[in-house]
Structures are given as C-alpha cells and as structure tokens.
Amino acid sequence: MFRQLSECHLPPVVERECAASLTVPYAALDTLTELKENPFRRRVCEVFSTNASASLTFDQFLEMFSVFSEHAPRDIKAIYAFKIYDFDGDGFLGESDLLHAVKHLSHDLLTPDEYSTIVAKVLEEADVDCDGRLSQSEFIHVILKCPDFVPNFHIRI
Structure with missing residues (x-):
C-alpha cells in the first residue's frame, strides 16, 4: 500500500x-x-x-x-484518540479542542448553541477534577467505557 x-x-x-x-x-x-x-x-x-x-x-x-489495527490494544487506541483530539497539542482537551472535534464529527451542521451544549455536557460528564479540561487519564477513563470506541477506531486493509 x-x-x-x-x-x-x-x-x-x-x-x-x-x-x-x-x-x-x-x-x-x-x-x-x-x-x-x-x-x-x-x-x-x-x-x-x-x-x-x-x-x-x-x-x-x-x-x-x-x-488502527483491529488487534491493537485498546489503551493504545485511546492514547492516540486523545492525541488526535488534542488539536492545540497542550496535553489536555480544553473547550476549543472539544469544539473542534465536535465540528469535525458534525461537519459544521449544528448551531453555535448546540456546539456549546455538547462541549459543556462532555466536560460535565468527564472532567473529574473540574478544571475545565480533560486530562489524558480522564479522557481514557471515559472513552474506554464507550462500547463503540474500539470497534470504530480501526482501519481495515
């Protein structure tokens, strides 16, 4: 390839x-x-x-x-998912990173209020230490609970 x-x-x-x-x-x-x-x-x-x-x-x-192999450990997949969503590269997923990710996923089809609501809900659910951003460990803790994460985080060749 x-x-x-x-x-x-x-x-x-x-x-x-x-x-x-x-x-x-x-x-x-x-x-x-x-x-x-x-x-x-x-x-x-x-x-x-x-x-x-x-x-x-x-x-x-x-x-x-x-x-992205189906056989890669889920922890490795979660680490790389975090890196992909960390658009500013600061080691955290802040509001701007989450907004950027949601816009990518929705193809910019939502309203500003809908984006704000989604970002706020993500932080409310996943931000354990309430610092307004997700650390890598907070992200991994939440993402590995999502049943669709591992099956969808792969590329078949």
Missing part, C-alpha cells in the same frame, strides 16, 4: 536505511478508501508525523496502521 501511494518509483526491495527516507504525502493518504471518509484524516496524519513536511515516512505509516 505504501508503494502505491509513494510519489517515487520504488524498487522491488528497499534497504532498511533507504526506507527511513521514503515518504507518502498526506494528499495521497486522502485517497485511501480507509481514510477518505474520516473527518479526522488530516489530523490523524499530523499526529503520526514527526515533521512539518505534510508527509509520513514508512515507519510512521506502519505505526499509524498498527494503531
């Missing part, structure tokens, strides 16, 4: 040292059936990429598909 998405022509066998420098641009990943309908597809790529090049290396590509 990486070979199909890579912009450069790859030989049948690639040495490990060379594989580290091969990349797939985010735009190519957008064409994958497994990702193209995901409203977080760009954010997923950003979380797994360690540089600002708008691309994934082969190792990052493998890590992404490993985390």
